[in-house]
Amino acid sequence: MARKAWTAEELRAQGLTVPARVAFEAAGIGETHGYRLAKSGELPFEVLKIGRKYRVPVASLLKCLGIENETKVTA
Known part of the structure; x- marks a missing residue:
């Protein structure tokens, strides 16, 4: 399955x-x-464990990817 390119x-x-x-x-x-x-x-990037689920702060993810001011995430 193809991965989504998130903006x-x-x-x-x-x-x-x-x-x-x-x-x-x-x-x-x-x-x-x-x-x-x-x-x-x-x-x-930062990961929060809430109960049995993992969540990631968007700001931490964008900073890690170096795209805080860009519009397209390409993986």
Whole structure:
């Protein structure tokens, strides 16, 4: 399945945080590998664990991707 190319505008429209799977997709990280990295604290962006779910602050994701002021995320 093809990955979605998220724009910074689309990510910001999600609110203050996005589900981890959205962050992985935007960063070009596979979901299984992404969750493994999240559990070990090795992702290059901030991850919040809320109950059993992982959320990623949009600002942290955009900063990590270096696209705070750009419009397209390409992974």
